[in-house]
Each structure stands twice: as C-alpha cells, then as structure tokens.
Amino acid sequence: MAKESPKEIFLKDYKAPNFAFETLNLNFELGEEHTIVTSSIHVLPTTSSGKAPLVLDGENLKLVSVKINGEKLADDKFTVSTRHLTLASTPSMPFDLEIVTEIEPQNNTSLDGLYKSSGNFCTQCEAEGFRKITYYQDRPDVMSKFTTRIEGDQKLYPVLLSNGNLVDQGELNDGKHYAVWKDPFRKPSYLFALVAGQLVSRDDTFTTRSGRQVSLRIWTPAEDVPKTEYAMRSLKAAMKWDEEVFGLEYDLDLFNIVAVPDFNMGAMENKSLNIFNSRLVLASTQTATDMDFAAIEGVIGHEYFHNWTGNRVTCRNWFQLSLKEGLTVFRDQEFSSDMGSRAVKRIGDVSLLRTAQFSQDAGPMAHPVRPHSYIKMDNFYTVTVYRKGAEVVRMYQTLLGKTGFRKGMDLYFKRHDGQAVTCEEFLAAMFDANQVKFPTFPLWYSQAGTPLLIVTTSYKAESQSFTIKCRQEVPATPGQPEKEPMLIPLAVGLLDSKGNDMHLSSVKEGASVHNFTNPDGSSVTTAVLRVDKAEQEFTFVDVKEKPVPSLLRNFSAPVRLVSDISDEDLFFLLAHDSDQFNRWEAGQTLGRKLMLNLVALQQKGEKLSVDSAFIEGLRSILNDTSLDKAFVAKALTLPAESEVADLMPVADPDAIHEVRSFIIKQIASSLHQELLKAVETNPSCEPYDPTHKYRAPRALKNSALNYLVSLNEPNFTKLAISEYQKATNLTDKFGALTALSQNPGVTRSEVLADFYEQYKGDNLVMNKWLALQAMSNIPGNVEQVQKLLEHPAFDIRNPNKVYSLIGGFCSSAVNFHAKDGSGYTLLGDVVLQLDKINPQVAARMVSPFSKWRRYGEERQAAAKAQLERITSTNGLSDNVYEIASKSLV
Ligand code: PHE
Ligand code: ZN
Numbered sequence: 001m002a003k004e005s006p007k008e009i010f011l012k013d014y015k016a017p018n019f020a021f022e023t024l025n026l027n028f029e030l031g032e033e034h035t036i037v038t039s040s041i042h043v044l045p046t047t048s049s050g051k052a053p054l055v056l057d058g059e060n061l062k063l064v065s066v067k068i069n070g071e072k073l074a075d076d077k078f079t080v081s082t083r084h085l086t087l088a089s090t091p092s093m094p095f096d097l098e099i100v101t102e103i104e105p106q107n108n109t110s111l112d113g114l115y116k117s118s119g120n121f122c123t124q125c126e127a128e129g130f131r132k133i134t135y136y137q138d139r140p141d142v143m144s145k146f147t148t149r150i151e152g153d154q155k156l157y158p159v160l161l162s163n164g165n166l167v168d169q170g171e172l173n174d175g176k177h178y179a180v181w182k183d184p185f186r187k188p189s190y191l192f193a194l195v196a197g198q199l200v201s202r203d204d205t206f207t208t209r210s211g212r213q214v215s216l217r218i219w220t221p222a223e224d225v226p227k228t229e230y231a232m233r234s235l236k237a238a239m240k241w242d243e244e245v246f247g248l249e250y251d252l253d254l255f256n257i258v259a260v261p262d263f264n265m266g267a268m269e270n271k272s273l274n275i276f277n278s279r280l281v282l283a284s285t286q287t288a289t290d291m292d293f294a295a296i297e298g299v300i301g302h303e304y305f306h307n308w309t310g311n312r313v314t315c316r317n318w319f320q321l322s323l324k325e326g327l328t329v330f331r332d333q334e335f336s337s338d339m340g341s342r343a344v345k346r347i348g349d350v351s352l353l354r355t356a357q358f359s360q361d362a363g364p365m366a367h368p369v370r371p372h373s374y375i376k377m378d379n380f381y382t383v384t385v386y387r388k389g390a391e392v393v394r395m396y397q398t399l400l401g402k403t404g405f406r407k408g409m410d411l412y413f414k415r416h417d418g419q420a421v422t423c424e425e426f427l428a429a430m431f432d433a434n435q436v437k438f439p440t441f442p443l444w445y446s447q448a449g450t451p452l453l454i455v456t457t458s459y460k461a462e463s464q465s466f467t468i469k470c471r472q473e474v475p476a477t478p479g480q481p482e483k484e485p486m487l488i489p490l491a492v493g494l495l496d497s498k499g500n501d502m503h504l505s506s507v508k509e510g511a512s513v514h515n516f517t518n519p520d521g522s523s524v525t526t527a528v529l530r531v532d533k534a535e536q537e538f539t540f541v542d543v544k545e546k547p548v549p550s551l552l553r554n555f556s557a558p559v560r561l562v563s564d565i566s567d568e569d570l571f572f573l574l575a576h577d578s579d580q581f582n583r584w585e586a587g588q589t590l591g592r593k594l595m596l597n598l599v600a601l602q603q604k605g606e607k608l609s610v611d612s613a614f615i616e617g618l619r620s621i622l623n624d625t626s627l628d629k630a631f632v633a634k635a636l637t638l639p640a641e642s643e644v645a646d647l648m649p650v651a652d653p654d655a656i657h658e659v660r661s662f663i664i665k666q667i668a669s670s671l672h673q674e675l676l677k678a679v680e681t682n683p684s685c686e687p688y689d690p691t692h693k694y695r696a697p698r699a700l701k702n703s704a705l706n707y708l709v710s711l712n713e714p715n716f717t718k719l720a721i722s723e724y725q726k727a728t729n730l731t732d733k734f735g736a737l738t739a740l741s742q743n744p745g746v747t748r749s750e751v752l753a754d755f756y757e758q759y760k761g762d763n764l765v766m767n768k769w770l771a772l773q774a775m776s777n778i779p780g781n782v783e784q785v786q787k788l789l790e791h792p793a794f795d796i797r798n799p800n801k802v803y804s805l806i807g808g809f810c811s812s813a814v815n816f817h818a819k820d821g822s823g824y825t826l827l828g829d830v831v832l833q834l835d836k837i838n839p840q841v842a843a844r845m846v847s848p849f850s851k852w853r854r855y856g857e858e859r860q861a862a863a864k865a866q867l868e869r870i871t872s873t874n875g876l877s878d879n880v881y882e883i884a885s886k887s888l889v
Helices: 224-245 290-305 318-340 342-361 384-416 423-434 568-577 582-604 614-624 629-636 643-648 653-670 672-680 690-708 713-727 731-739 747-757 763-774 781-788 797-810 822-835 839-854 857-871 879-889
Strands: 021-031 037-043 054-057 061-068 076-082 084-087 095-103 113-117 120-124 145-153 158-164 165-173 176-182 194-197 200-207 213-220 254-260 273-277 452-460 466-471 488-496 508-509 513-517 527-531 536-539 548-551 558-564
Touching: 061 084, 120 254, 120 273, 145 194, 158 176, 200 224, 213 224, 224 254, 224 290, 224 318, 224 713, 254 290, 290 318, 290 690, 318 342, 318 384, 318 423, 318 731, 342 384, 342 582, 342 629, 342 643, 384 423, 384 488, 384 527, 423 452, 452 488, 466 488, 466 527, 466 548, 488 568, 508 527, 527 536, 548 558, 548 568, 568 582, 568 614, 582 614, 582 629, 582 643, 582 653, 614 653, 614 672, 629 690, 653 672, 653 690, 672 690, 672 713, 672 839, 690 713, 690 731, 713 731, 713 747, 731 747, 731 763, 747 763, 763 781, 763 797, 781 797, 781 822, 797 822, 797 839, 822 839, 822 857, 822 879, 839 857, 839 879, 857 879
Parallel strands: 021 145, 213 254, 254 273, 452 558
Antiparallel strands: 021 037, 037 095, 054 084, 061 095, 076 084, 113 120, 120 194, 145 176, 158 194, 165 176, 200 213, 452 466, 466 536, 488 527, 488 548, 508 513, 508 536
16 A cells, blocks of 8 residues: 655645535444444535546545445556545546445544444544544535444444434344434534443433423443533533523434543534543542533533534634634633633633643744644644634624624524635624624734733823823744734723722724713723734823723733733732722732742842732732632632743743742741631532532632641641541542642652542542642652553553643643753653554643743753654654654754
C-alpha cells in the first residue's frame, strides 16, 4: 500500500465536494477478532463531478470489497493508499456504492473511531475518526441520512445503540441479535455514533413546550446508575432553558447519553446519542466535589445545546469549528450563569481565558479563532477556538444587546437550518437582523493575538467632561507580523465619590455625539464604547464630579487592559463597583501589581512586605456579609502563578512561587481571626446539596481553611484534620485534604494514605488524588510523580489518568520547570511512550513545552533538547509532530 505523508491543509484551498451522499446504510458485524463494516452509499454526482475521481478518506482499514450498483469493482479500477481509496471513474448518473472493510476495535488504543472501553464498543468520530471505520468523504459538508444496523453477541452486548430512532430489532442464530437505527436528519459523519455493551439506563421524560414527549436515557454500567441523577436533572434543566432563552426545542422522541471511562475529550454531541467521559456524568455526594457537579451541569448543557448549534446547523469545514464551539460554549456559560451565580461564573471563565488562552495567544501555537491551516485537526480543539470563540460571540451580545442578539440567532436558524456554513454566515445573520455593519469586527476571526488596550483618563472640572483615551495594539503572532485595529466593545461605568453609578447622558467621539437612552426610559449606567481605531478619544459630558472609572465591565472584550487608574481608585472599585466582575478585577489588578513588585525584590534578594492597604481591602471583603460567599472566595484568590509569569519578560517560576506563598502567609496571619470565623460559621448543610446557594459557603470555608493551613501551625493543622475527619461529602473532605497537602511532612503523607485507602475503589476519585499530588509545589516532587507513574492507580492508556497525573504535574511551575531539567525529561519520556498508544492525548501533553522561550537560558536549553528529541523520533504521529515542530520554530 502506498504511504502518503501528512499534508498541511489550508482554508484558502477549500472546495465544495464533487459528490453528494444522499443516504448511507451501515451494517456492523461486531466481533472479538474483527468487526466487519458494510457501507452502502447512494451517491449523487454533482455538476462539478465531471471526470473527477471519487476520493474517499480511510485509515487503518482492511478493504474487503468495493461494488458499484451491485457489481464488484476490478482491482485496477481503484487505488488504495494509507489514507485514501480512490475510484478513478464513476457513473455519471446516481449510483450505489458498497464498501466492505474489516477493523479491529479491540486493538484501537487511540480512542478515535470504533474502539472498546471496559469491554463495551463505542465510537468517537469528531473530527476525523469516521475514516477509521469505513472509507468515506469524511468532511462536515457531506451530509447524509444514516441508517445503522448493528449485529453482535446478545450476552456480551445486550444493548445496541446508534443515532435516531430504533426501527427494528430481533434475535439471530448463534446467540446473536441485531438492532436497526434510523436517523431522519441529514448529518455529517463526525456526528455518527454507535454503542454496544452491557449497560443499564436511568430513564426519564421531558415534554417540550409544543407537547412532544421525549424519552431521556442515561446509560452506564449497572452499578453506576445511582450516580446519574444529577446529570439527568441537568439535562432536563438544559432542555427547558434552551426553550425559554432561545426558543429552541428538541427534535426527536429519544435522547440518549452514554458514559464511558476511556474518552479523549470531555464529551461528544453525536445526534441523539451523546457520548460522555464518565467524569462528566457520574456524581454522588461521596465521589464528586462541587466543582465536578458544576462541570457536569455545564457539559451536559453544552452537548445538548449542540443539537441546534452544531448539528442542525453545522460547519462547512473544520476551520469553522468555532462556529459551533465558540457559540455553544457561550450558550453553556449563559446556562450555568442562570442556574448559579452570574458573577462567579464570569470570574471563573475569565480566569481560565487569561491563564490558558492569553498564554496560547502569546506563544508559538497562537492561531486565530478561525485557523488558516492545520496538519491534524485534533490539535485545534483549543482554548482559542472554544474560549476566545465564546468571547467573540459574547461581544455580539454586548454590541447588539440581548434582544438584538436573539434576533440574530433567530435569523441564523431561519436561514441555515439543515446547512453546513461558515463564521461569515453567523456574522451576517447577526448584523442583518440588527441592520448594522461593523467593518472591523470580522478581524476577531482572522487575527491571532490578544489585543493590548491602553487607556488613559482625564477629568475637566470647568467643562464637566471626562475623557477616555484609548490606544490598541494587536501583537505580532506566527505568520501574522502586522495587524489591523479591530472593534473592541469597551463597557464603561463612572462611579461618584459615594461609590454609586453616575447616570451617563452622552459621549462625544470626534465630531459625533452619542446619547444614551434605555428603551424603557431608565437611566444608563454602563456605556459600551466602540473602540475601532489605533487611537481614539471618548468624552463623557455632564459629569458633575471627578469620577472613578470602571473600565471593561464584565470583561466586555478579550483584551489585556492597561490603564492609568491609581491604586487608590482600584481599592475604591474593589469596595464599591456595582459591576461584580470589576470589583473582583480591581482586586486582581492590585494583586498582579503587588506580585510583580515583590518578584523584582525577590530576584534582588531584598526583603518582602505586603502593604497594609491590600490586606485591609481583603479584610473588608471578608467582613462584608452582604456579599455572595463564593464571590468572597474568588476575591480572596490571588492571581495564578502562570498569569504573573506571562507578564514577565523572562518568567522566573521560583521567584513567583516564593512571592505568592509569602503573600498567602501574610494574608493568613493578618486575617486569621476572620478566616477562622469563615471556617467555623460555614459548615456544610445536611443533606448535601450541590446548587449554588449551598456551594457558596463551602467555597469560602475551604478557601479560608487553605489560608490558615498555609501557616503550618499545629492548631490550624489540627483544625484541618478535624474537618477532614468529620466531612460528610467529598467537597469538604477533598478541601481539607488539599489544605493539608500543602505542607510536606508526616501529616501530609498520612492523610494522603488514608484517603487512598478509603477511595481506591473509585477511579474518578483516584484521578483527583493523583492530580493533587502531581500539582504539588513541594520541593523535589518530580521523583514522587515518577513513582506515581508506576502506581496501580495510574494507567497510561486512560486519558483521564494522564490528564490528572501528567497534566497536573505540568501545572506545578516549580517542579515541572525544575532547573536541572528533570521535569522536562519526565514529560519527554511520557510523550514518547504515549504517542505509540494515543497520539491525540500525547499531542495535548506536548503543549507545556511550547512556552519554553519564555524562560531563562538553562531551562530553554533543557526544554528545547526534549522537543528535539521528540521531533527526531522515528514513527512519530502527525499529532505530536505538529505541536512539537511548531513549538521549535
Ligand atoms: N465536540 C466536542 C464538544 O466540544 C468535543 C470533542 C471534539 C469531543 C473532538 C471529541 C473529539 O462538545
Ligand atoms: Zn462543543
């Protein structure tokens, strides 16, 4: 078979397919030695077919036969390579193509295509896994009606599932049975799914607002069914929410979710048969934390919402991935905000954007929300496509208002239901529905890099005017040396000297004046300025006194804001801003400044100190009983070490860690009374309830406990041990364990061992135990992680375990970036071992190396050596090759 090498694929080369596939009948004969797949496609040549060959994608397949209109094709009528099956000429009239292939799912460790997890068959086809099942035009703009027949051993695989409706089932000879599923909706191959195995379902129903009765089923191994209650509750909440907020109803009579323990990603939105990583379905008081419950709610919502944003309207090509992912992340963020606390959700989302996406945007893997090219699409399921993409969607809403945004969504579905489209079509629907044109907005899709927004402000008492001067710079990124200014919605409020919002009447920009009015006549207190030039000035008039500006409210654009706001004003905002997000942000800005200042001192070997205003600011937040306790917990959290590292010309992980630990201890010792009170007055309510109201006090309690234990004083350690022992839910138990594991020593070892003994039977809890140890900043932890690689709780073939242990390890800057290079060597070893098993997961593990240029010489040399070692390895996967080689450029 001819070997084809990997190719870089470019957006600019996109061409519509030459052949349409009207219907597809799949037949699976599932077996232990091999599985036989028969695919019968009704092919419609298009006007552009002409003499074009029919090129089908296929990988790791054994071709058994090819037939056209029932006749076997002679060997010289087609060619097969490692990546394609090519039919040189085909009938000019519609025809039936039948392809039989043989595959070995039991040996498929890539968890991509058809594979086995815990003895059950399951599939993962996005982005390009369907080609590991059969030869096909495996691209999202080829949409077909699927009918799937599955045949297998009745004892081993009593449950047989696929997309759509069950239309037939029955028994066969030799202990076999079969089921036939028909999906009435046209869909691309990436949304195909099959599951076969020993599973039991939790059943429920949902009645849509038009009266359709939908059966809901969540499938797991029998013993896990009790743990699916919260997932079911979340699913029903999501279905209701989408009807209420977007007017979107479910469109079939059945909705299935299957939980599998071995899964590369979080979950997959296959039409009416979502497949989930079991960590995002299974939860109980004893085995999941508040964070896990929140993640389940969010991801159950996310996959369900894809039924409209992704499935009913899908992507024309993979460059448009953010069309469905950015939009669906935005939708799940809004859903979670409505279920819990909007401000706290926003704070969490922005923190993640800052630590993960801004840093991707600043490194060698920087790419636009709509990438220009890729080698392996799997590598582009990134924080940029998902998270920055969601920010782009949020900016439409900020610019157009909630009503305007909804009009845009309605028009999008009206125009494109049943189609495979691009980001331009989404933008056109948004703008057309609101009769606006923002010519520089589309640049958010094509320009990579985080814009820098520099703001200076001035007040003139004589004219009662307040001026905001903006300058924007979009930094150069690989392949994009120069950038154009783009439209940045800058949400601004002005606070008076009492801390109240001023009424905003109008703003001047150049020759134009914009008057603010709300449709309902109420006064405007937040104005959205449209910054779209490299330099620009906005002047608010009728400003009666010198205001304190609250800039970029609710993080109205994914930019790095640098402003001339004084520390005094930041403390004022921390105490008074009506925008909860910006209250938190004021504290973070102060925290970042403090950390950077102390890092400079630390590097010079000078004495550190934390100024009392910072501590007092936190004290008043802690004492403010009117605040949401989860918000208080967020406000108490210092900016992440990685966030500070990204702001330094040369990142110094040791100094940053020293400084952050120092500040934490200072806060803990100055506020120990308040912190102790927070622990004592916020015990968990019985019975355990994962909703926000009950989650919030736990968040505060555990954060306070963490501060106290950082002091490593016997009485606080005792307190944490007692919290650990009396905990009746995993949030409290794991919270206490986390606090205790900060300090090396006997107590730490004992409590980690105790936890292991209690939970070793539960894989999902063991992942947390692994991650907690891996992320530890205690000195010399590389060796400990090395040992855990051999521990029975670890298994390199299970992605969750790899993400916990290896992913966790790479997030501990001091140990991963150990000066002797031992952390890098460990990661290099793991990547090479893993690449042979699961290239997608291996490629994800390479990315911690990509920031190597941000560190000092010694570390640079050691990390580069590992990258070179990886790229020079024979038989490397395309996935790992792409990330490692791009990181070296
Ligand atoms: N489409 C999935 C989601 O975001 C993610 C995914 C991508 C899962 C690729 C598996 C493989 O919901
Ligand atoms: Zn998604």
